[in-house]
Amino acid sequence: MGGRSLDEDPLTLAIAPPPDETFEQRQIREAAEAEARKISDEIDEQLRREREGDKKKKKPVKLLLLGQSESGKTATLKNFQLTYARKEWTEERAAWRNVIFLNLVRNVNVILEHLAGEMSDIPFQPNDDDENELTPALPRPARALPRLKFRDKHRMLKARLSTLAEIQQILEERLGTASTELLSASVNTAAPFGDPSTGRRALQEFSINSSNGWKSALDKFRTLRTPRNGELVNGNGEQVDQPDPDRPRKWNDSEEAIADTIASCRDDIKELWEDPIVQEVLNRRKVRLEDSPGYFIGDAERIAVKTYQPTDDDVIRARLRTLGVQEYRFIFDHGRTVGQEWRLYDVGGTRNSRGAWYSYFDDVDAIIFLAPISPFDEKLAEDRRVNRLEDSYLLWRSVCSCKLLSRTQIILFLNKCDLLQAKLQRGVRIRDSVPSFGDRKNDLPTATRYFQQHFKEIARQHSPVQRPFYVHLTSVIDTRSTAVTLGAVEESILREHLRKADLM
Numbered sequence: 001m002g003g004r005s006l007d008e009d010p011l012t013l014a015i016a017p018p019p020d021e022t023f024e025q026r027q028i029r030e031a032a033e034a035e036a037r038k039i040s041d042e043i044d045e046q047l048r049r050e051r052e053g054d055k056k057k058k059k060p061v062k063l064l065l066l067g068q069s070e071s072g073k074t075a076t077l078k079n080f081q082l083t084y085a086r087k088e089w090t091e092e093r094a095a096w097r098n099v100i101f102l103n104l105v106r107n108v109n110v111i112l113e114h115l116a117g118e119m120s121d122i123p124f125q126p127n128d129d130d131e132n133e134l135t136p137a138l139p140r141p142a143r144a145l146p147r148l149k150f151r152d153k154h155r156m157l158k159a160r161l162s163t164l165a166e167i168q169q170i171l172e173e174r175l176g177t178a179s180t181e182l183l184s185a186s187v188n189t190a191a192p193f194g195d196p197s198t199g200r201r202a203l204q205e206f207s208i209n210s211s212n213g214w215k216s217a218l219d220k221f222r223t224l225r226t227p228r229n230g231e232l233v234n235g236n237g238e239q240v241d242q243p244d245p246d247r248p249r250k251w252n253d254s255e256e257a258i259a260d261t262i263a264s265c266r267d268d269i270k271e272l273w274e275d276p277i278v279q280e281v282l283n284r285r286k287v288r289l290e291d292s293p294g295y296f297i298g299d300a301e302r303i304a305v306k307t308y309q310p311t312d313d314d315v316i317r318a319r320l321r322t323l324g325v326q327e328y329r330f331i332f333d334h335g336r337t338v339g340q341e342w343r344l345y346d347v348g349g350t351r352n353s354r355g356a357w358y359s360y361f362d363d364v365d366a367i368i369f370l371a372p373i374s375p376f377d378e379k380l381a382e383d384r385r386v387n388r389l390e391d392s393y394l395l396w397r398s399v400c401s402c403k404l405l406s407r408t409q410i411i412l413f414l415n416k417c418d419l420l421q422a423k424l425q426r427g428v429r430i431r432d433s434v435p436s437f438g439d440r441k442n443d444l445p446t447a448t449r450y451f452q453q454h455f456k457e458i459a460r461q462h463s464p465v466q467r468p469f470y471v472h473l474t475s476v477i478d479t480r481s482t483a484v485t486l487g488a489v490e491e492s493i494l495r496e497h498l499r500k501a502d503l504m
């Protein structure tokens with residue numbers, strides 16, 4: 001392959017000095033060239049600095065939400081979206097309608113099952129320690145309390161509302177695994193990521209990473225809107241499975257038919273919930289729907305109507321369990337960092353899901369750790385032997401002591417303060433479940449101070465490197481106060497994010 005000598009290169013020839021250049025002309029030319037080079041270098045430097053600045057600004061802020069199941073991680077994530085990415089929030093709001101319908105219908109069915117148990121001749125004696133408050137208890141040998149006086153009204157309500165069992169089944173089928181709670185666990189430690197011998201690779205295999213989060217569950221529902229040649233298609237136009245053909249259908253189960261059926265039960269639901277005998281059944285069986293995830297029966301009158309559209313607060317309170325690790329990307333359209341991308345990682349909190357967390361630890365700017373402090377006297381749904389507060393302490397200790405996180409900012413939310421306050425007002429005594437609480441005053445300020453101190457002490461004792469203790473007392477279903485908390489969180493995370501970027 002032949003080459004061309006530099007002397008013949010047309011560009012070189014064009015910019016070459018004239019052959020008859022004098023000494024002065026050469027000095028002027030070289031000075032001009034040096035000046036041009038200086039200006040060009042300055043422009044390059046400026047561009048480089050701008051690119052650097054852009055990179056720093058554009059580098060996404062990564063935030064991981066941790067905590068046990070039902071601690072309020074997804075509810076916190078929704079608050080972020082509501083506060084900082086309102087357009088997407090508004091677009092998605094309507095899709096939560098079916099989740100809320102399911103939550104409501106499930107509330108009714110829990111009551112009906114307990115009612116049926118109490119109306120039947122099977123005696124029942126409540127027992128705090130090993131009963132799952134959400135499922136009817138097994139038959140017990142001795143009746144401790146006199147039988148309640150049920151009337152025709154109760155039998156009628158039970159019969160008329162029985163159609164909601166099928167509605168629950170259809171909604172659960174459509175929404176998939178996320179719509180049901182996990183009631184047993186194969187893992188019996190609080191933090192299965194804490195043991196380095198388990199190895200990172202093995203742990204990653206448990207991880208189900210999805211970048212469309214709850215959309216996959218909500219999208220399944222759009223199915224019902226667009227039947228095509230008798231096939232069912234979802235919101236993306238993809239064909240999805242037909243419902244179980246063996247299950248006899250009494251009626252058309254389209255989304256609107258479901259809404260119609262629920263609406264037709266509205267008055268009965270309200271009557272059931274307000275009935276004093278039914279309330280007594282729930283008391284005797286220690287069922288507190290108000291404390292459980294997806295509590296909507298108190299709003300049945302507003303929700304069980306054909307035209308129901310979820311409000312912001314309804315969406316925050318809607319319960320859909322998180323599976324695996326879900327990534328949400330938001331470009332903030334509010335706050336100090338308009339245009340900044342945030343990536344929020346929301347994890348499933350049951351003991352079975354925690355092995356998947358570890359692979360997200362090395363690349364996050366900050367962690368929000370949610371510890372609900374109201375369930376100090378409750379057990380984990382997936383393991384009825386484990387106290388929820390005790391589980392949070394163990395989990396917190398493992399997160400604080402994790403070497404990979406030693407330089408990560410961790411912000412603690414002591415959550416469900418509203419439910420704690422209600423519980424204390426009902427007269428539930430903390431010291432009966434937490435002996436070390438002792439004779440302290442059984443009120444909200446004392447209790448929150450006590451729990452806060454306990455978490456702080458764990459962090460102090462177990463962090464490999466001492467770190468600041470950031471804590472907020474929260475009720476994340478309260479969107480107003482949570483927006484204020486998130487403002488403080490945004491600022492603190494961002495300050496750290498920019499500081500790290502400067503060091504790089």
Ligand SMILES: Nc1nc2c(ncn2[C@@H]2O[C@H](COP(=O)(O)OP(=O)(O)OP(=O)(O)O)[C@@H](O)[C@H]2O)c(=O)[nH]1
Nearest residue numbers: 070071072073074075293294317322349416475476
């Ligand atoms: N009253 C009250 N309810 C809350 C609070 N925080 C969360 N909840 C409700 O508790 C239920 C569980 O909250 P989620 O945000 O789904 O819990 P999670 O931590 O994401 O749970 P997993 O996905 O199973 O790990 C939901 O119905 C929430 O609306 C709170 O501060 N007060």
Ligand SMILES: [Mg+2]
Nearest residue numbers: 073074321322
């Ligand atoms: Mg969740």
